[in-house]
Amino acid sequence: MRKKSNCYILAMLLMALLTATSCNNRKFHIDGTISDAADSMLYLEHMSLNGPVAIDSVKLDKTGTFNFSEQALDTITPDFYRLRIAGQIINISIDSTETVNVKASYPTMAYGYDVKGSQNCSKIKELALMQLNLQQQINAIVANPQTGADVMQQQINQALVAYKNTVTTNYIFKEPMKAYAYFALFQTVNVGGQSMLIFNPHASKSDVKVFAAVATSWDSFYPGAERGLNLHNIALEGMKDLRIVEAKQQQAVEASKIQQTGVLEVALPNSEGRICKLTDLKGKVVMLDFHVFASKQSMQRIMTLRDLYNKYHDKGFEIYQVSLDSDEHFWKTQTAALPWICVHDDNGMNSDYLQQYNVQQLPTFFLIDRNNVLQKRDSQISNLDAEIQSLLKQ
Numbered sequence: 001m002r003k004k005s006n007c008y009i010l011a012m013l014l015m016a017l018l019t020a021t022s023c024n025n026r027k028f029h030i031d032g033t034i035s036d037a038a039d040s041m042l043y044l045e046h047m048s049l050n051g052p053v054a055i056d057s058v059k060l061d062k063t064g065t066f067n068f069s070e071q072a073l074d075t076i077t078p079d080f081y082r083l084r085i086a087g088q089i090i091n092i093s094i095d096s097t098e099t100v101n102v103k104a105s106y107p108t109m110a111y112g113y114d115v116k117g118s119q120n121c122s123k124i125k126e127l128a129l130m131q132l133n134l135q136q137q138i139n140a141i142v143a144n145p146q147t148g149a150d151v152m153q154q155q156i157n158q159a160l161v162a163y164k165n166t167v168t169t170n171y172i173f174k175e176p177m178k179a180y181a182y183f184a185l186f187q188t189v190n191v192g193g194q195s196m197l198i199f200n201p202h203a204s205k206s207d208v209k210v211f212a213a214v215a216t217s218w219d220s221f222y223p224g225a226e227r228g229l230n231l232h233n234i235a236l237e238g239m240k241d242l243r244i245v246e247a248k249q250q251q252a253v254e255a256s257k258i259q260q261t262g263v264l265e266v267a268l269p270n271s272e273g274r275i276c277k278l279t280d281l282k283g284k285v286v287m288l289d290f291h292v293f294a295s296k297q298s299m300q301r302i303m304t305l306r307d308l309y310n311k312y313h314d315k316g317f318e319i320y321q322v323s324l325d326s327d328e329h330f331w332k333t334q335t336a337a338l339p340w341i342c343v344h345d346d347n348g349m350n351s352d353y354l355q356q357y358n359v360q361q362l363p364t365f366f367l368i369d370r371n372n373v374l375q376k377r378d379s380q381i382s383n384l385d386a387e388i389q390s391l392l393k394q
Contacts, residue, residue: 029099030083030092031067034060037106040085044068047080047091049230055081064106072097077225078120078179085109091128093120093179123180127171131187134163134198138189156191160198167198168210176217182227185211201238208242211235264356264374268322268343271332276343279372281318285391286368289321290359293334301363302338308388309340315392316370324348324362369394 034042037060045052058066073079076096083090083102088110092100100121104113111132115121141147141155172181187198201208212235218228266278266288278288289305292298309319319340325331326348335342345351353359357366366377369391381387 026072026097027069028072028094028097029067029069030081030094030102031065031099032102032104033064034066034083034085034102034109035064035105037064037085037109038062040106042066043084044070045082045084047082049226052082052084077222077227078182080179080183083109090115091121091124091183093118093124093183095120095179120179120183123171123178124183127167127180127184127187130163130167131189131198134159135189138191142192160189164198164207164210172210172214176214177221181214182218182231185214185231201234202241205242208235208238211238264353266320266322266343266353268345270341270343271335276320276341278320278368281320281341281368282372283370284316284318285312285370285388287317287319287365287388288357288368289319289363289365290354290357291321291323291363293323293325293331294327295362297363298334305340306338308384311385312388312392313339317388317392322351322353324351324354367391 030044034040040060042058042060043054044056045054055070056068058068060066072094073096078093078095081092081094083092085106088107090102090104090109090113092102092115094100095118098118100118101116102113103115111129113125115125137159138156141152141159144152147155167184171184175181185199188195189198190196199207199210201211211231215228215231215235218225218231222228267275270276278286287305287308291301293302305319305321309317311317321335321338321340321342323331323335323342323344325344328344328346331342331344345353357364364378367375367381367387369375375391376387
């Protein structure tokens, strides 16, 4: 029994060793020819998350033939490499133990190459050619001496938007789990001597969504993959940066707009569907009130406002009340008997007016003088009656 047991253990160890050896011998191959490059050094570089890392090289002879054979990854996650001679680059995606064949000519190898053996590599070539065309468009726009700075920026933005629409529709969203979709996210162009990402998750909500879509797909197909986790981190950082920018823009009422128009315009429908504009009340002292009728304190607040309205309306006081209730029918029933102007914002708590007026809590009100100039908000007022009376005398 002991001999059989020992033989069994030895057999299992031998099988494990053979399996490990077999796994360790898993290789991928990149071969082909690059003509007109005799005596040039051709580098094979791994495109890691930290940048390119040279893993092999060969000095080309007159035939330009090359053959790289490298260890395949232990995971099923696609990986990225590039062939490079000086500044000329061919991007390669490797999925497991593929054999990719490349034929090119120097010094046009970056765009004038043929690739076989990999759908991802073929798609990457298409993206590279599209990227080159986009760069040429931008160069032409910048080089036009008759184009002013504003028009130039507008034309560049239009070219970028058109490119991104094509790439997201035909490449990224079509197969977000593919290596070429990942590759598309990190394409760049040069504008004014500065390299910039075409898809910039730190500057565009739509670009964040593109990164997130690919990240989610990679989670499903390659769970735990380092590149998938990296995409998630990029998307999260982009969301964070955009929220910070939005918060800064919303910290206070825009002073420049107040100086120009006195107040930020509010134009919303009343219960009859008629649009009521805040600025149409010029000549009156106005309380701009942001309110939720479904709140517990609503009834008491409405009674307070009714007292103010009855006391000062005949002297030129008006209330312009913005409802942020989610239930429009409920709002209509609650305001049917109110004598002042009541309007409703369908966007509720996502109202742009809340952001423009920097409303941090509800209810909140502002006092506006007869000239449509915003004077004070509730937190600045200790005696409301005295403030209203003072503005009415002006």
